[in-house]
Amino acid sequence: MSSGPATTTVSLHPQASTDPQMLRWVTTATLPAELPVLDRLVADGVLARSEIGAGEIRTWLADGSSWDTAGPVVRTALFAALRQLPHTPALSGELLAERIAELIAREVAPVAASHGGGITVESVREGVLTVAMTGACHGCSLGHKTLDDLVRETVTAHFPQIHTVRAANPRRSRFTLGIPGLKKSK
Amino acid sequence: MAASPPAASPPAASPPAASPPAAPFSLTQLKTGSSALIVGLSEDAPVEVTTRLRHLGFRAGNVVEARRRAPLRDPVMYRLLGYDMCLRANEACHVSVVAL
Amino acid sequence: MTAACHGPDASVEPTPGTTRIALVGSPNAGKTSVYNQLTGMRARTGNYPGVTVTRTVGTGRYKGPDGIVEFTIEDLPGTYSLHPISPDEQIVADVLNGEMTGITAPESLSVVVDVTVLERSMSLIAQAMSLGKPTMIVLTMIDELATRGGHVDIDAFAAAMGVPVVGVVGSRGKGFDALRRLLAAPQDWPRAPIAPPRDDDEFNAWITSVLDAARYRAPEPDARSARIDRLLLHPIFGTLIFFAVMFLFFQVIFTVAAPLQDLVEQGFGWLGTQAAELIPNSMIAGLVANGIIGGVGAVLVFIPQIMLMFLLLALLEDVGYMSRAAFLVDRVMALTGLEGRAFVAMLSSMACAVPGIMATRTMPSSRDRIATSMAAPLMTCSARLPVYILLIGLLVDNSSRVGPFSTQGIAMFGMYLLGGVSAMLAAGVFKARVLGGELLPFYMEMPPYRFPSPRSVALSLWDSTRAFLQRAGTIILATSIVLWFLLNLPTRTAEIAGMSEADAAAHVLDNSIAASIGKFLAPIFEPLGFDWRIVVGLIGAMAAREVFISTMGQIFAAVDPENPTLLLTSAAWTSGPHQGELLFNTPTIVALLIFFAYALLCMSTVATIRRETNSWRWPAIAWTYMIVLAWVGAFLARQLTLALTG
Numbered sequence: 002m003s004s005g006p007a008t009t010t011v012s013l014h015p016q017a018s019t020d021p022q023m024l025r026w027v028t029t030a031t032l033p034a035e036l037p038v039l040d041r042l043v044a045d046g047v048l049a050r051s052e053i054g055a056g057e058i059r060t061w062l063a064d065g066s067s068w069d070t071a072g073p074v075v076r077t078a079l080f081a082a083l084r085q086l087p088h089t090p091a092l093s094g095e096l097l098a099e100r101i102a103e104l105i106a107r108e109v110a111p112v113a114a115s116h117g118g119g120i121t122v123e124s125v126r127e128g129v130l131t132v133a134m135t136g137a138c139h140g141c142s143l144g145h146k147t148l149d150d151l152v153r154e155t156v157t158a159h160f161p162q163i164h165t166v167r168a169a170n171p172r173r174s175r176f177t178l179g180i181p182g183l184k185k186s187k
Numbered sequence: 188m189a190a191s192p193p194a195a196s197p198p199a200a201s202p203p204a205a206s207p208p209a210a211p212f213s214l215t216q217l218k219t220g221s222s223a224l225i226v227g228l229s230e231d232a233p234v235e236v237t238t239r240l241r242h243l244g245f246r247a248g249n250v251v252e253a254r255r256r257a258p259l260r261d262p263v264m265y266r267l268l269g270y271d272m273c274l275r276a277n278e279a280c281h282v283s284v285v286a287l
Numbered sequence: 288m289t290a291a292c293h294g295p296d297a298s299v300e301p302t303p304g305t306t307r308i309a310l311v312g313s314p315n316a317g318k319t320s321v322y323n324q325l326t327g328m329r330a331r332t333g334n335y336p337g338v339t340v341t342r343t344v345g346t347g348r349y350k351g352p353d354g355i356v357e358f359t360i361e362d363l364p365g366t367y368s369l370h371p372i373s374p375d376e377q378i379v380a381d382v383l384n385g386e387m388t389g390i391t392a393p394e395s396l397s398v399v400v401d402v403t404v405l406e407r408s409m410s411l412i413a414q415a416m417s418l419g420k421p422t423m424i425v426l427t428m429i430d431e432l433a434t435r436g437g438h439v440d441i442d443a444f445a446a447a448m449g450v451p452v453v454g455v456v457g458s459r460g461k462g463f464d465a466l467r468r469l470l471a472a473p474q475d476w477p478r479a480p481i482a483p484p485r486d487d488d489e490f491n492a493w494i495t496s497v498l499d500a501a502r503y504r505a506p507e508p509d510a511r512s513a514r515i516d517r518l519l520l521h522p523i524f525g526t527l528i529f530f531a532v533m534f535l536f537f538q539v540i541f542t543v544a545a546p547l548q549d550l551v552e553q554g555f556g557w558l559g560t561q562a563a564e565l566i567p568n569s570m571i572a573g574l575v576a577n578g579i580i581g582g583v584g585a586v587l588v589f590i591p592q593i594m595l596m597f598l599l600l601a602l603l604e605d606v607g608y609m610s611r612a613a614f615l616v617d618r619v620m621a622l623t624g625l626e627g628r629a630f631v632a633m634l635s636s637m638a639c640a641v642p643g644i645m646a647t648r649t650m651p652s653s654r655d656r657i658a659t660s661m662a663a664p665l666m667t668c669s670a671r672l673p674v675y676i677l678l679i680g681l682l683v684d685n686s687s688r689v690g691p692f693s694t695q696g697i698a699m700f701g702m703y704l705l706g707g708v709s710a711m712l713a714a715g716v717f718k719a720r721v722l723g724g725e726l727l728p729f730y731m732e733m734p735p736y737r738f739p740s741p742r743s744v745a746l747s748l749w750d751s752t753r754a755f756l757q758r759a760g761t762i763i764l765a766t767s768i769v770l771w772f773l774l775n776l777p778t779r780t781a782e783i784a785g786m787s788e789a790d791a792a793a794h795v796l797d798n799s800i801a802a803s804i805g806k807f808l809a810p811i812f813e814p815l816g817f818d819w820r821i822v823v824g825l826i827g828a829m830a831a832r833e834v835f836i837s838t839m840g841q842i843f844a845a846v847d848p849e850n851p852t853l854l855l856t857s858a859a860w861t862s863g864p865h866q867g868e869l870l871f872n873t874p875t876i877v878a879l880l881i882f883f884a885y886a887l888l889c890m891s892t893v894a895t896i897r898r899e900t901n902s903w904r905w906p907a908i909a910w911t912y913m914i915v916l917a918w919v920g921a922f923l924a925r926q927l928t929l930a931l932t933g
Contacts, residue, residue, distance in 0.1 A: 010248070012496035013489075017449055017480040024480055027447070029499055072481030080489050158499075235372035236728045241487075242368035242414075243730060244407045248491055258522040259618035264733055268407040269505045271733040273614055275621070278728045 011083045015072065018059075022049070024068060026058040026075070030083050031160055034096055038082040047071050055104035056159045092162075098125040101156060101163070105132070108155050113148060120152065123169045128162055133169040214251065214274075214282035219263075222252040223284035232281035244268040245282050301359035302346050307391075308358060308470055309383065311415050312399035313408065314365035314651070315734040317427035320457030321399050322362040323746050325467065330362075332750055334901040336389055340364060340378045340653060349471035356471040361393055365651075369414040373727050375653045383418060395421040395473035402426040402439060402454070403506045403735075409494045412448075413483035421476045422450050423469055429454040429462070431737075437506030444501035449479030458740035509735040512607070516733075519611050529615050532608070533634055540596050540638040547591035555584025570778050574771060582767025585830060586760040589641050589891065590752065596635055596642040597751045598744065600649065605739030609649065610731055617729075623711045624718035626650070626729055629659045633710060636666040637703075640892045644899055645751060652727060654718065660899060661909050662714035664892050665885065667706035670832035674883050675702055677836055680852060682876045705884055754898065762894035770830050773801040774823075774838070792841045801826050809863075815882065815921045816875030818860055828888045835883075874928040878921040886917035 012029045032053050039051040039058070048071070049061040058079065062071055092100070102122045113120050113134070123131040132152060153166045211226050227247050228237040244267050245251070251267040262275045301307050312318040322330070326345025335342045343362040348355055363379050371377040378387070385392030398415045400408040405426070416422050424445075432439065445452035451469050455462035469476065484490050519525050559576035566572035603609045613627025620629050628650045636643030643663045647656040667675075679698045687694040776799060786794060796802060804826060805819040812822055820842045827838030843854040858870040887893065887910050896906040 010495055011488075011492040012499055013492045014447055014496035014500065015449075015480050016447060016500075017477075027496055027500055029496065068480050073484070076481070076484060076489060077486070080492055083492075238370055239368060239372055239728055239730070242370070242410045244410070246487060246491070255516070255520050256522075257614055257618060258526050261618050261621075262614060262729070262731075264520075264614065266508070268404065269508075270404040270407055273610075273617075273731045273733060275617070275729045278730065 011080060013076065013080055013083060015076065020061075022062045024060050024062070024072070024075075026060060026079055028056060028058070028083060029158060030086055031092070031162075032056070032058065032100075033086065034092065036079075036082055038078045042075060042078055047074055055100035055107070094125065097160065097162075098122060101125060101130060101160060104155060104159055105152065109148070109152050112151065118148070120148070125163070129165045129167065130156060130163050131167045131169055209285040211283040211285050214253075214265075214279040214284050215263075215276045217251070217253040217284060219253050219256055222250055222287055224287055225249050225251055225267075225282060225284050227283045229281040229283065236278060236281060240278065240282065243272055244270075250287065251282075251284065301344055301361070302357060305346065305357045305359045306395070306473055307361060307393040308395045308397050308473060309361045309363050309393035310397050310399055311363055311369070311379075311383075311411070312365060313367045313401075313411060313732070315732055316365070316399050316401040316408070317457040318362065318365060318399040319747075320740060320743050321425055321427060321455065321466075322360060323743055324455075324457060324460050324463050325360055325470070327746075328749075330746075330750070332754060335378050335382070335387065340375050341648070347467060347470060349467040351468065351471060358470050360397075360470070366411075367730075368411060369418075373652055373654075375651065393420075395423070395476070397423050397425055397470065399425045399427060401428050402432050403428050403435065403437060405439065405503060406494060406498060406505065409497070410490075413490065413493075416448075416450065416479055417482045419482075421473045421478065423473075423476055424448065424450060424452045425466060426452060426454045427457050430456045430459075431735075432506050435506030435509060436504070438502060438504040440502045444497070444503070447497040447500040449477060451476050458738070458743070512735040515736055516611070519608070520614065525611075526615060529612055532603075532612065533630075536599055536603075536631075537634055537638060539599060540592050540635060540642060544592040544595050544638070547595075548588050551588045551591065552584060555580055555587070559584075570776075573775055573778075574768075577775070578768045578771030579764075581771070582764040585767050585891070586756070586763045589639070589755070592639055593642050593645065593755055594748060594752055596638075596646065597748050600631070600646060601744040601747045602739050604649065605737065605743060607734045607736045610733050613731060614733065617731075621729075623715035625655055625659060625714055626652075627731070629655060629714070632659050632663060633666055633714075636663040636668060636710070637706075639668050639670065640664045640666065640889070641755075641895045644892070644895045645755065647899065648751075654727075657900060657905060658714050658717040660896050660905065661717045661912075662710045664887050664889070664909065664913065665706055665710040665713055667703045667884070668832075670889065671702075671706075671883055673833045674828075674835050675699060675880065677852065677855075678876050678880050678883075681856060681871050682873060682880075702880065702884060709885070755895070760894075762897065763891045766890040766894075767830055770801075770827065773804065774799050774827060776800055793843065796823065796838075796841050799823075811918075813863070814925075815878045815918065816872070816925055817879070817882075818863070818865075818870055820858075821870075821879070825882075825886075825888060828883075829890050831891065832883065832889055873932055874925045877928045878925040881924040882917045882921040884917075885913055885920050887913035 014027050016025045016027055018025055032055075034053070036051075036053060036058070039048070039053075039060070042048045042060075043050060043063075046063050047066065049063045051061065052059040060075060062068060105120060105122060110120055119135040121133050121135075123133050125131075134148065149166070149168065156163050156166060214223070214225075217223050225245055225247055228240060228245065249267055251265050253263055254266050254271065255264040257263070262273045263279060264271055264273050265279075266272075310318055310322055322343070322345065325347040329347075330343060330345035333342050333344075334340065341364070345360050345362070347358050347360050349358070361382075363382065364375060366376055366379055368376075369380060369383065371380045381387040382390055383392060383396075396415050396418065398412050400412060412424060426439070426441065426444075429439075429441075439454075441452050441454045453462055453466045453469060455466060484493050519528055559580040562580055563572040563576040566575055600609075603612070609628065609631070613630065615627070616630045617627035620627050629647070631649065632643050632646040634643075635646045640663050643666070644660045647659045647663075650656050650659065676699075679695050679702075683694045683698055685693075685695065689697055774796060778795065782794060801823050802819065805822040808822050809817075809819040812818075817825075820839070823842060824835045824838045828835035839855065843858055855871050860866050860868050860870055893906045893910055896909055897903060900906070
């Protein structure tokens with residue numbers, strides 16, 4: 002039952018960004034390289050342009066429009082399109098690596114960076130993701146998860162075709178996560 | 188271990204075309220202790236009732252479990268979306284469910 | 288202080304110059320805790336204009352770097368949805384849309400949500416956000432979420448929603464600094480880019496996505512609550528425990544309160560005596576001692592009962608047992624169109640209708656509250672008990688038996704049964720006919736069992752007691768003073784100079800204003816077999832039913848006015864067609880019993896109905912229908928008795 006994102010339910014929600022003209026449409030669906038619906042929206046003058054990223058679709062508002070009116074239109078269109086997506090659309094190796102890198106840069110790297118660490122993608126090959134972790138961390142606020150787990154969860158949630166996540170350096174830094182005194186859950 | 192799935196109820200039968208489609212029945216007929224998937228609300232029901240039921244979570248796609256019956260058979264305590272809500276048969280009869 | 292019926296309640300106006308934030312949330316979400324933490328003793332309660340719905344407004348304070356900023360919080364009635372389906376909920380919708388006369392719409396909203404049921408709550412959050420006002424979310428019970436194995440990333444949730452989100456533990460005051468800082472400046476709140484979707488499927492997709500982004504993991508079902516419910520909701524054991532709890536509840540307000548009430552009475556009695564001794568003028572002394580001090584005592588004598596009842600109600604409610612109790616008894620209450628929660632109000636009314644009617648606040652529907660308030664006074668209350676004892680004692684011999692049971696006991700039980708059945712019937716009639724028959728859907732949440740927060744309990748206790756004192760108390764005091772005047776004037780000091788105390792008291796009463804009223808009204812009561820002296824007794828009973836006994840004692844010049852039985856058995860009509868006949872014959876006693884069962888004599892109850900329904904209409908209706916019922920019932924009973932006894 003809980004097999005991650007391989008569900009038939011669509012998920013989609015908008016988030017504002019630093020650019021008031023740009024809205025990020027966040028979804029757990031694995032996005033293909035292109036979505037015809039986006040081209041249609043641009044052609045209809047609702048959007049100025051769009052970009053598909055890892056787990057999100059970035060849309061820029063067309064001139065003279067507002068998100069109040071354009072937003073619901075875009076949402077309905079995207080929702081309809083996402084409903085018809087296959088579970089794991091075929092993604093070229095290069096695009097896949099690009100998307101994973103974007104995802105890690107957005108969601109995992111900031112956490113690592115806040116504790117003096119870093120993480121980058123080494124390679125993606127046949128369902129195996131290899132990452133390189135740098136720096137050291139102590140007492141970070143991730144709770145009961147280690148950085149490894151965060152990477153694994155984040156990546157496999159968006160890209161079910163990845164089944165293994167490995168670290169390039171043999172010595173992984175394991176943080177004491179959680180508040181001292183709390184029992185380590187795992 | 189996948190990312191924490193949202194508390195949304197799991198959908199009906201993920202493998203496609205595994206079992207024949209089940210016939211919908213009324214929530215009042217759900218046996219105590221069993222669960223079912225909500226498929227819709229009766230169209231004959233007054234609009235305020237169905238609107239309120241939907242806002243309480245009795246929406247198509249959610250799973251509901253009949254937890255307990257009152258000593259005199261009515262009302263019934265249902266569990267859905269992680270909480271317990273009691274309904275009388277008068278209201279529960281408007282909810283259509285199918286077996287999970 | 289009696290506010291105008293139709294204008295806004297002046298005491299609950301928001302503090303001018305402050306920003307107004309409305310608290311929206313479902314019942315059981317911990318909204319009251321949040322409100323109490325923010326406003327504490329600076330909360331004010333009243334009513335929305337013209338309706339029975341309580342309005343709660345308070346002032347919160349944020350101590351910022353630039354000084355103290357105040358803001359007004361309005362705690363809207365708990366609701367699962369902002370789309371109204373009942374008059375009460377219409378109030379909430381009207382207030383939010385600025386459509387309530389005399390009340391401007393709040394500028395911003397704070398949606399209080401129990402994070403352990405976040406998924407279900409998204410519907411209400413979405414509706415609030417769709418109103419287009421600055422909105423923020425308060426997540427309560429975050430400690431419970433963690434304990435039950437759930438999880439949420441509040442910052443991620445806030446980013447996904449586009450509005451500020453704060454996590455708090457209401458009962459312990461955790462997280463409130465951040466909340467206060469936000470509430471001090473709603474104009475700075477980020478707003479969601481688009482309103483949430485309306486279409487069901489898109490809505491589900493939105494919820495799924497947001498909760499996923501927030502890494503929300505729903506908590507495990509509360510194992511402890513499930514274990515407790517296996518016992519408390521067991522069809523047999525649960526019902527037994529329910530009866531036991533209700534019995535205990537009743538006993539507390541009936542028995543435990545009694546000694547405290549006696550203390551109050553004695554205290555005021557002593558005070559009255561002191562006053563009487565100190566004041567030279569006997570009339571003023573009487574007025575101060577019996578009218579005013581006695582009147583204040585008559586109000587305060589209710590306080591132990593009310594406080595105890597509200598304490599128990601708050602505990603039962605906060606712990607979560609009330610919904611279980613209502614669940615068990617709902618089917619029975621549904622027979623009259625009411626619901627399970629009405630049971631507690633009816634039960635409390637067997638001790639006294641004053642706390643019973645105040646207990647109707649636990650019911651969400653104002654129609655249910657009114658129907659229950661109209662019917663509650665018919666329940667046999669503790670004040671009727673001494674009157675019943677006296678009358679049944681006159682009617683039936685102490686030693687008489689029917690089988691193994693004492694006839695007096697059976698008669699008493701019969702009176703209780705009559706009260707109970709009449710109350711249920713009256714509730715049914717009011718609910719069905721008078722208040723409009725359309726049935727609202729019934730639904731009731733069963734929250735997990737939780738430890739009640741002492742602070743919340745204390746605040747609710749304080750609030751209800753203060754409400755009683757302010758509204759009902761003034762009326763009861765006024766009535767006591769008026770009745771004193773009626774029963775004790777003119778003083779006729781000269782005439783009673785040489786008489787014994789009992790005779791003097793009788794003489795004053797015989798020639799008082801009340802007596803004139805009694806003689807004037809006597810023709811109305813003659814078909815019931817009551818003479819003017821009984822009518823005077825009924826007037827006295829308006830202060831409190833048991834005063835009937837002492838008034839009768841006084842009129843018949845009983846040496847011990849509290850025990851007039853002997854005199855009453857031999858009392859006779861002094862004039863008119865029945866002159867010389869025994870006054871307290873069987874048909875008359877039966878009529879009197881029925882009259883007391885039905886008549887709403889007690890002004891305290893009238894005052895409480897006034898306070899709870901925020902108008903004079905409903906107390907007037909109650910008083911009228913009950914006096915008619917009493918007269919007709921007494922008349923029929925008398926005729927029946929005459930026919931049966933020949």
